[in-house]
Each structure stands twice: as C-alpha cells, then as structure tokens.
Amino acid sequence: MILVAGGTGRLGTLVVAQLAQRGARVRVLTRDPARAEHLRSAGAQVARGDVRDPSSIGRAMGGVTTVVSAVHGFAGPGRVTPDSVDRDGNAHLVAAAAAARADVVLVSILGAAADSPMELFRAKYAAEQNLRASGAPWTIVRASAFAELWAEIMTKPIVFGRGNNPVNFVSVNDVAAAVVRAAAGTELRGQIIEVAGPDNLTFNQLAALLQELRGTHGPIRHVPRWLLRVMTPASRQARAAIAMDTTDMTSDFSATPRQDDLPVTDIRTALTRTVTAPVAGHRWPAVATERDP
Numbered sequence: 001m002i003l004v005a006g007g008t009g010r011l012g013t014l015v016v017a018q019l020a021q022r023g024a025r026v027r028v029l030t031r032d033p034a035r036a037e038h039l040r041s042a043g044a045q046v047a048r049g050d051v052r053d054p055s056s057i058g059r060a061m062g063g064v065t066t067v068v069s070a071v072h073g074f075a076g077p078g079r080v081t082p083d084s085v086d087r088d089g090n091a092h093l094v095a096a097a098a099a100a101r102a103d104v105v106l107v108s109i110l111g112a113a114a115d116s117p118m119e120l121f122r123a124k125y126a127a128e129q130n131l132r133a134s135g136a137p138w139t140i141v142r143a144s145a146f147a148e149l150w151a152e153i154m155t156k157p158i159v160f161g162r163g164n165n166p167v168n169f170v171s172v173n174d175v176a177a178a179v180v181r182a183a184a185g186t187e188l189r190g191q192i193i194e195v196a197g198p199d200n201l202t203f204n205q206l207a208a209l210l211q212e213l214r215g216t217h218g219p220i221r222h223v224p225r226w227l228l229r230v231m232t233p234a235s236r237q238a239r240a241a242i243a244m245d246t247t248d249m250t251s252d253f254s255a256t257p258r259q260d261d262l263p264v265t266d267i268r269t270a271l272t273r274t275v276t277a278p279v280a281g282h283r284w285p286a287v288a289t290e291r292d293p
Helices: 010-021 033-040 054-059 082-099 119-134 147-153 172-184 203-214 225-231 236-246 267-276
Strands: 002-005 026-030 045-048 066-069 103-109 138-143 158-160 167-170 191-195 199-201 221-223
Touching: 002 010, 010 026, 010 033, 010 172, 026 033, 033 045, 054 082, 066 082, 066 172, 082 103, 082 119, 103 119, 103 172, 119 138, 119 236, 138 172, 147 167, 147 172, 147 267, 158 203, 158 236, 167 172, 167 203, 167 267, 172 191, 199 203, 203 267, 225 236
Parallel strands: 002 026, 002 066, 026 045, 066 103, 103 138, 138 191, 158 221
Antiparallel strands: 167 199
16 A cells, blocks of 8 residues: 555646556545545545644554655645645654555655755755655655646746746656656665756746747746845745745756656646646735836
8 A cells, every 4th residue: 555645736646646557556645635536536545634743644554555755835724834744744754654664755856955045945855864764665756846837836927036047847747757666666765866857947938938838928027036035034935936046956957867767758848738738736926026127
C-alpha cells in the first residue's frame, strides 16, 4: 500500500492515477475527502487526515509500505504555512513511516537550502535533512517551478517585479513520472533525483509566450518591487515574488543529474496543454499594477 499525502493537488493527482494504473494499491491522505472523489474512480482509497496532526496520520498507516509526500504549505487557510506543513508536517509523516518501517518519497524543490531567501525552500530543506537522518529508506525528488501552475497564476499578463530574472520551469507531468518511478520500486532509495525543465525563462518571456499561445495582445503589466516590499510584512506571496525576481533560480538542464528514461517536456508543450485544457489553480492576491516598474 502506498500512502500519498497531498494526493488531491496538481502533482498528487497525477501520481495517484499513474500508480493506480500500474496496479499499485494507493491510499490518499486528505483533509477534505470530498476533494478526492475523482481519485476513488481510479481505485484509490481515501483517508481523512492532516499532516499537522500526527494521530490522523497514524490512523491512515495500516498496511502502508511507502509514503509519498506531495504536500506544500505555501498557501492555504488557517495555520497552513511552510513551517507547519513542509517542515513539521513532513516530520510527522516521516516519523509515522519510520514507525511502520515504510519507505518515504519526499517531493522537494531545486534550490532548497537552509539560507534560502524563500521560506518554503528553507522548510523543504529542513524536511530533507530530517528524512535523511530518520533511518527510514528514502528518495528525494527535487523539482523546479511548475510551468502549468504559473500558466494558471498568469491568466492575465501581470508580472511580479521587473520580470527579468530567469527561472527554470518544468512540466508537472515530468515531476510526476519521477515520483511514480521512485514510489513504485526501491532502486532509487538513498538518492536525490533532480527534475528540471530544458527551459530557463524570465517572467516577461513567460508572459509573452502565454499571450502568444492564448492569441491575446496588450502590454505586460508589472507589480513594482516597491509595492511588493510594502506588502511583505503581511504577505508570504509578496516575499516570494521579490525572491524570485532577484535570486538565481536557473538550472543547467544538461548538468542536472536525472534518470535517462524520464520524460522531458519543453515549456511550450507544457503551457499549451494548460492553455487549451485549463484546470482551476491557486491565485495570488490581486494587487495594484503599473506598466513600468
């Protein structure tokens, strides 16, 4: 039995469906079972639970041999934060897995580091370190920014900051393939798998490409850095936007260690899929914009 935490999200839904197609027994851990109804038809079991509540994880662990963590706490209601979900929630999952003698596949982020300017990246790094010290058999899958997520965030040509800082974008389908590969077998235990895309684009370039694919025209508008800085005390998104506008988030695809048989999707293909078949996603808060940051 494979327990997938975060199985109702963009990545988790793909992972659950692909594992079920392989004939694996899959159980989804979710705070809201109604959000997992589409996964029941794929043959997945659904267990109510919250990674912030260790007791709820324990109730879902019966017969589990592998735990997949696809959770994230970047945005959400109540006490959802990177520290409460990505750091502490993952620690709860790892503790439950270790007690059950189960393997753990952790989805992390390229650039995760203790000194990262981004809170989410620091929390993911803490989760990685905790997992590696836990004694549980582990695989870590580090991914760059999901192209499909940003296509949905940027339904309008609005860029946070100056938009000239290159960022690596990867298709969520490529990340799902790596996670499924790690969860379905044991040959990748003790390894860190990095899944980057072949494209580094600035957000200005991404916005222009999305306009081309959508057949729309008009100026690309910007949320200026000064306004983002004003928002930072109360907005995690604003703090992240400044970091993404100023921090090196590129990846040398040719030098990134990866499994040769994993798919590689170019960003135009990934964005076209999203533009032609959009799925409701997360939205960043509406803020004032101006044309020239």
